[in-house]
Amino acid sequence: MNAEGTSTLTRPRESLFGDTWRRLKRNRLAMVGLVIIVLLFLIAIFAEPLAPYDPIKQNLRESHVPPGSQHLLGTDIHGRDILSRLIYGTRISLLVGFLPQFLSLSLAILLGLLSGYHGGWIDDLIMRLADAFFAFPSLLFMMALMFVMSPKQGLLGIVLGLGIVGWAGRARIMRGQVLSIKERTYIDAAEAIGAPTSRIIFRHVLPNCVAPLIIITTMAIPGAIMAEAGLSFIGLGVPPPTPSWGQMLYTGRAYIRQFPWLCIWPGLAILVTVLSFNLFGDGLRDALDPYLKK
Amino acid sequence: MRTYIIRRILQMIPVFLLVTIIAFGLMNIVPGDPVVTMLGPRAASQKNMVERIRHEYGLDQPLIVQYVRFLSGVLHGDFGRSFFYHQPVLDLILERFPLTITLAILAMIVDLAIGIPAGTISALKQYSIWDYSGMIVALIGVSMPVFWLALLLQMLFAYQLGWLPVSGLSEGWRSLVLPAVTLGLVGSASTARMTRSCLLEVLRDDYVRTARAKGLAERLVIGRHVFRNALIPLVTMEAIGFGAYLTGVAFIEIVFGLPGVGKLLLDATFNRDLFLIQGDVIFTAFIFLSVNLIVDILYGFLDPRIRYQ
Numbered sequence: 156m157n158a159e160g161t162s163t164l165t166r167p168r169e170s171l172f173g174d175t176w177r178r179l180k181r182n183r184l185a186m187v188g189l190v191i192i193v194l195l196f197l198i199a200i201f202a203e204p205l206a207p208y209d210p211i212k213q214n215l216r217e218s219h220v221p222p223g224s225q226h227l228l229g230t231d232i233h234g235r236d237i238l239s240r241l242i243y244g245t246r247i248s249l250l251v252g253f254l255p256q257f258l259s260l261s262l263a264i265l266l267g268l269l270s271g272y273h274g275g276w277i278d279d280l281i282m283r284l285a286d287a288f289f290a291f292p293s294l295l296f297m298m299a300l301m302f303v304m305s306p307k308q309g310l311l312g313i314v315l316g317l318g319i320v321g322w323a324g325r326a327r328i329m330r331g332q333v334l335s336i337k338e339r340t341y342i343d344a345a346e347a348i349g350a351p352t353s354r355i356i357f358r359h360v361l362p363n364c365v366a367p368l369i370i371i372t373t374m375a376i377p378g379a380i381m382a383e384a385g386l387s388f389i390g391l392g393v394p395p396p397t398p399s400w401g402q403m404l405y406t407g408r409a410y411i412r413q414f415p416w417l418c419i420w421p422g423l424a425i426l427v428t429v430l431s432f433n434l435f436g437d438g439l440r441d442a443l444d445p446y447l448k449k
Numbered sequence: 450m451r452t453y454i455i456r457r458i459l460q461m462i463p464v465f466l467l468v469t470i471i472a473f474g475l476m477n478i479v480p481g482d483p484v485v486t487m488l489g490p491r492a493a494s495q496k497n498m499v500e501r502i503r504h505e506y507g508l509d510q511p512l513i514v515q516y517v518r519f520l521s522g523v524l525h526g527d528f529g530r531s532f533f534y535h536q537p538v539l540d541l542i543l544e545r546f547p548l549t550i551t552l553a554i555l556a557m558i559v560d561l562a563i564g565i566p567a568g569t570i571s572a573l574k575q576y577s578i579w580d581y582s583g584m585i586v587a588l589i590g591v592s593m594p595v596f597w598l599a600l601l602l603q604m605l606f607a608y609q610l611g612w613l614p615v616s617g618l619s620e621g622w623r624s625l626v627l628p629a630v631t632l633g634l635v636g637s638a639s640t641a642r643m644t645r646s647c648l649l650e651v652l653r654d655d656y657v658r659t660a661r662a663k664g665l666a667e668r669l670v671i672g673r674h675v676f677r678n679a680l681i682p683l684v685t686m687e688a689i690g691f692g693a694y695l696t697g698v699a700f701i702e703i704v705f706g707l708p709g710v711g712k713l714l715l716d717a718t719f720n721r722d723l724f725l726i727q728g729d730v731i732f733t734a735f736i737f738l739s740v741n742l743i744v745d746i747l748y749g750f751l752d753p754r755i756r757y758q
Contacts, residue, residue, distance in 0.1 A: 287468045388594075
């Protein structure tokens with residue numbers, strides 16, 4: 156044990172977040188990821204003043220202008236500035252990255268708790284349902300869902316679909332946590348002093364499930380961003396004219412030979428965004444779970 | 450071993466039933482008539498046709514009757530008829546499946562051939578320059594949209610250099626090189642990461658220390674003790690990754706214009722071919738479940754402990 160270890164007795168109590176942040180700060184790659192994520196949020200929020208042109212208004216006289224001083228990254232077939240569309244596209248990517256997680260998490264916490272705490276046939280049913288959801292490759296599920304939704308609801312469909320697809324894995328983890336916590340002596344103690352079930356769940360079980368849920372949710376964000384890009388890339392995602400990176404690739408693909416810049420920038424934007432979330436997610440996992448990394 | 454296999458097969462039945470319910474439900478959650486959905490704007494003007502088709506496909510029956518019919522059809526290998534191609538759905542899928550599975554297997558070979566050695570080097574030389582650079586490349590790899598890499602490689606090797614065909618199947622095996630390599634490259638990034646973490650975990654185990662302490666050659670320590678034990682989590686994760694493969698193959702088929710199952714599904718969504726989509730979803734889920742089953746049985750052979758649980 157080092158000096159820090161011996162001083163734990165006297166040092167003030169530290170919250171999970173304080174403790175995690177202290178460890179996370181030391182991870183350089185994770186910090187690079189975090190900085191990029193913060194920048195992306197700023198770009199999304201201040202898209203209007205940042206974008207040099209209107210991302211939607213067409214200007215056919217400036218169709219397919221190559222990258223240059225007028226249009227830094229060139230224009231698309233409708234004469235729209237690629238850079239401006241990329242900037243506005245950040246909004247869609249962050250939206251589909253984060254929004255579905257609320258739905259997935261709520262479903263997972265509810266069903267995972269029920270499964271683990273109740274046990275019996277409810278547990279069997281929920282876990283088989285999770286298996287069934289696991290059996291669908293998510294893209295396939297999303298494609299089918301996008302088919303039944305009307306095209307105007309594209310964004311809503313993606314958010315709902317990703318939210319539904321994501322619950323199964325998290326519910327399993329939640330259940331596993333609940334099962335192991337249930338056996339701990341502090342739960343016996345709480346039951347012995349007559350604590351009601353609700354208090355046991357909210358005070359003892361849930362707080363101990365937070366760390367793994369945070370890890371898997373952070374890891375799900377880049378997957379969701381990639382899924383939207385993929386769906387939009389095959390023309391089943393965010394409907395035009397709303398700019399989305401995947402959709403820019405979809406429309407740019409037809410002209411890839413003559414105007415390669417149409418396909419380079421949006422792909423790079425997806426790569427950098429997903430990479431930054433992966434960097435941060437990896438770091439967060441190591442910071443929240445110090446036993447994993449020695 | 451036999452009881453283990455039988456038990457695993459029995460466990461698959463309720464899951465498969467739930468899969469059919471989800472697939473059936475998915476197509477019926479939207480308010481409105483599936484026939485109107487399929488016909489699109491034509492439906493409004495042709496009320497009689499809508500009625501006739503509804504009757505023909507049994508869509509005028511209560512939902513539960515429809516589901517039971519649908520399920521008994523699936524169990525008999527009848528996935529319904531495509532609305533667009535006027536052919537049995539299963540025939541359409543089976544016609545295209547060999548190409549899709551060939552692509553997936555070729556890509557898997559590329560994936561393992563790159564990913565496992567890269568991950569192994571990283572793990573054995575942890576914190577070396579090889580480890581750091583390998584893992585950064587792998588992290589970029591797992592963040593790489595497979596459809597974008599496909600476009601980039603297509604741009605470079607097909608359009609610019611002209612070494613390989615742009616799309617289609619006209620040039621035999623040469624047509625499969627770019628698609629398989631693209632998918633395999635992206636897959637190898639996560640394989641390398643998984644290999645590394647699985648090996649690192651095992652490398653810290655006591656029996657590895659014992660093996661080294663008794664003076665066993667490093668080659669034997671790695672080959673006999675480390676690799677065998679790391680294989681189980683690795684095979685699991687590769688199997689879970691196979692679902693992602695089926696997704697990846699779909700993108701690859703679309704970019705390289707290959708007539709596989711993924712391309713069929715995409716066309717089906719544009720043709721508003723409800724029954725084909727439904728059949729495709731169930732078929733793919735079934736393949737995925739079967740892969741999981743095979744992997745579970747493989748475990749039984751790889752690790753005797755699992756059989757007796």
